[in-house]
Amino acid sequence: MSSRADILARVKTNKPKLLNIPNIALDVFEDGRDLLKEFTVKVETAGGQVFETQSKDLVVGEVQKLFPEAKVNFSTLENTEDFNTINLEAIKTPHDLEDLDVLIVESNVGVAENGAIWLNDALLPMRILPFITKHLVVILKKDDLVTFMHQAYQKLNGEDTGFGVFLSGPSKTADIEQSLVIGAHGALSLSVFLV
Amino acid sequence: MSHSKAATIFNKDEKKVNWHDKALWFVRHKRDKSVHSVEGWENLRNLGQGIKAHMLSNLDNYLIQFEEKALKNGVQVHWAKDGDEHNKIVHSILKEHNAKKVVKSKSMLTEECHLNPFLEADGIEVIDTDLGERIVQLAKEPPSHIVLPAIHKTKEEVDELFQEHLGTKPCGGDPQYLTGEARKHLREKFVNADAAITGVNFAIADTGGFVVCTNEGNADMGAHLAPVHIACMGIEKIIPKQEHLGVFLRLLGRSATGQHITTYSSHFRKPREGAKMHIVIVDNGRTEQLSRPDFRASLQCIRCGACMNTCPIYRRSGGHSYDATIPGPIGSILSPGKDLKKHSSLPFASTLCGSCSDVCPVKIDIHAQLYKWRQIITKEMKQPFVKKVSMEMMGKMFAKPSQFEKVGMVARWSLRNLPKSVINSKPNVWGRERDLPKGPKESFDEWYKNRKKNE
Numbered sequence: 073m074s075s076r077a078d079i080l081a082r083v084k085t086n087k088p089k090l091l092n093i094p095n096i097a098l099d100v101f102e103d104g105r106d107l108l109k110e111f112t113v114k115v116e117t118a119g120g121q122v123f124e125t126q127s128k129d130l131v132v133g134e135v136q137k138l139f140p141e142a143k144v145n146f147s148t149l150e151n152t153e154d155f156n157t158i159n160l161e162a163i164k165t166p167h168d169l170e171d172l173d174v175l176i177v178e179s180n181v182g183v184a185e186n187g188a189i190w191l192n193d194a195l196l197p198m199r200i201l202p203f204i205t206k207h208l209v210v211i212l213k214k215d216d217l218v219t220f221m222h223q224a225y226q227k228l229n230g231e232d233t234g235f236g237v238f239l240s241g242p243s244k245t246a247d248i249e250q251s252l253v254i255g256a257h258g259a260l261s262l263s264v265f266l267v
Numbered sequence: 268m269s270h271s272k273a274a275t276i277f278n279k280d281e282k283k284v285n286w287h288d289k290a291l292w293f294v295r296h297k298r299d300k301s302v303h304s305v306e307g308w309e310n311l312r313n314l315g316q317g318i319k320a321h322m323l324s325n326l327d328n329y330l331i332q333f334e335e336k337a338l339k340n341g342v343q344v345h346w347a348k349d350g351d352e353h354n355k356i357v358h359s360i361l362k363e364h365n366a367k368k369v370v371k372s373k374s375m376l377t378e379e380c381h382l383n384p385f386l387e388a389d390g391i392e393v394i395d396t397d398l399g400e401r402i403v404q405l406a407k408e409p410p411s412h413i414v415l416p417a418i419h420k421t422k423e424e425v426d427e428l429f430q431e432h433l434g435t436k437p438c439g440g441d442p443q444y445l446t447g448e449a450r451k452h453l454r455e456k457f458v459n460a461d462a463a464i465t466g467v468n469f470a471i472a473d474t475g476g477f478v479v480c481t482n483e484g485n486a487d488m489g490a491h492l493a494p495v496h497i498a499c500m501g502i503e504k505i506i507p508k509q510e511h512l513g514v515f516l517r518l519l520g521r522s523a524t525g526q527h528i529t530t531y532s533s534h535f536r537k538p539r540e541g542a543k544m545h546i547v548i549v550d551n552g553r554t555e556q557l558s559r560p561d562f563r564a565s566l567q568c569i570r571c572g573a574c575m576n577t578c579p580i581y582r583r584s585g586g587h588s589y590d591a592t593i594p595g596p597i598g599s600i601l602s603p604g605k606d607l608k609k610h611s612s613l614p615f616a617s618t619l620c621g622s623c624s625d626v627c628p629v630k631i632d633i634h635a636q637l638y639k640w641r642q643i644i645t646k647e648m649k650q651p652f653v654k655k656v657s658m659e660m661m662g663k664m665f666a667k668p669s670q671f672e673k674v675g676m677v678a679r680w681s682l683r684n685l686p687k688s689v690i691n692s693k694p695n696v697w698g699r700e701r702d703l704p705k706g707p708k709e710s711f712d713e714w715y716k717n718r719k720k721n722e
């Protein structure tokens with residue numbers, strides 16, 4: 073018998089009788105917190121920063137002020153050819169992105185309860201981008217904020233994406249004597265611009 | 268070696284034990300703080316428990332559904348009965364792609380199957396990329412905790428290890444500097460890797476996708492750079508629907524470290540263009556555990572580590588004292604199911620205080636299962652002579668109140684009058700590291716009767 077058949081047969085014999093699947097009722101979680109405030113607090117708790125801005129078009133200028141030293145930049149926004157120092161078409165392997173200083177991308181879901189931001193294949197020209205960049209900047213519409221993960225998944229339902237990530241704060245580790253160090257393997261900083 | 272013997276070794280360094288104890292208790296506190304900020308936390312735990320229990324009761328169908336969807340997504344699916352088959356499958360995938368350099372992100376399953384030595388024997392370089400795992404890999408030790416693999420190491424020890432293996436400067440154990448050096452060292456490994464291996468936190472039956480959670484971003488750095496991604500999962504990682512992630516991602520980070528969610532919760536569904544993705548589904552004793560009504564709930568575990576952080580025994584004995592891939596309370600109910608003889612001392616490494624069951628996000632009755640294993644072990648295994656005889660004597664004594672009274676009188680007198688050297692003599696393990704109290708003049712029974720008389 074193949075291992076597949078063997079495992080499935082054993083599960084079938086050994087499993088208990090069918091139990092009901094619980095229904096997720098959302099009203100028990102309502103805490104009446106302010107979406108925007110909660111999201112901001114949670115991004116900051118996770119080590120990121122939140123900025124409010126009038127328009128998407130202002131973000132590049134503000135980012136240049138935030139990271140004056142940055143040399144290698146890329147943004148997925150339209151009309152930012154002046155900002156972009158790399159041409160993704162010319163990049164042959166993801167490894168060529170190793171020196172990326174600043175990346176600006178857009179997100180379509182933000183979660184207030186934990187400051188998580190959704191990025192997926194449709195929003196990322198290459199999957200490695202938000203991880204390999206030194207500084208990550210994400211633009212999010214206030215209207216795209218939801219309270220809990222439950223609502224976030226309601227929004228994502230039916231989205232057929234090959235890859236997506238909920239990202240909360242910059243990369244971090246506390247593996248040396250439990251002291252928190254920001255910037256393990258992924259981005260060293262996260263800035264969220266709310267429009 | 269029994270758990271208590273191994274714990275004695277860990278306890279030789281008192282300062283370190285105290286640090287270990289406090290550090291984990293601090294993590295438990297962080298968990299409490301973030302959990303208490305969530306309205307409806309107990310409802311969330313009930314949902315987590317209910318979804319997992321349902322999943323186990325329909326697991327074969329969900330596995331079939333998961334495989335079907337994954338195949339449609341362009342992912343190759345493999346099945347392994349045991350650790351050995353798992354290792355062979357991973358090895359053959361690597362061979363097929365001519366992969367010599369592999370980066371691995373945290374996966375307790377590959378630890379359980381002893382994948383690294385298997386691959387290394389064929390000249391394949393396997394680098395653990397989670398910082399904690401890299402530290403223990405350099406030290407040639409297994410992880411001592413499932414979420415904090417190097418929690419038993421001091422920063423000075425890490426400093427020395429890095430000097431020796433990565434050529435760092437002595438820094439008095441500066442975590443910032445050491446982490447920065449590790450980042451550089453591992454960046455080079457990521458960029459040059461031929462394949463990436465990751466674990467799986469959740470596998471979703473209705474999409475064929477899987478989720479990997481890390482704080483460092485190491486799973487993503489590996490998987491999105493290497494041409495091949497192999498994800499290894501136990502059969503119990505399945506959840507029915509993507510929306511169930513809403514429940515589990517709310518539970519996991521908070522229970523593990525007090526974070527409201529891990530930094531990266533990466534949802535993999537299809538390989539990126541030009542790359543390959545494989546999933547290896549592993550049994551290795553899980554279907555057997557599923558057959559045991561008293562213990563099958565242990566398969567609901569989402570590996571958050573909360574039961575370890577809260578356990579008074581774990582905190583003071585260290586993960587290595589369990590001599591098992593998964594240490595701590597949950598490990599102590601999983602391991603005897605795999606090898607009762609080898610792990611027979613583990614269910615006794617507990618005070619049965621129940622704190623583990625209280626914090627468990629999927630409500631596994633851990634302490635009750637520990638108690639059940641104890642009963643099985645006492646019945647099936649030969650007990651040490653002294654323990655057996657003393658238990659029999661105790662049984663007889665408790666059965667006869669008059670005898671119990673007499674023995675009590677002698678004991679109380681002894682505690683008051685015998686010298687400490689006799690009271691704390693070798694056979695009395697309770698006298699080790701502590702002084703016994705002074706024996707009271709009267710027993711509770713006598714005190715109660717006298718009180719009644721004087722009323």
Ligand code: SF4
Nearest residue numbers: 568569571572574627
């Ligand atoms: S048994 Fe529960 S508390 Fe322990 S690691 Fe598993 S899920 Fe976490």
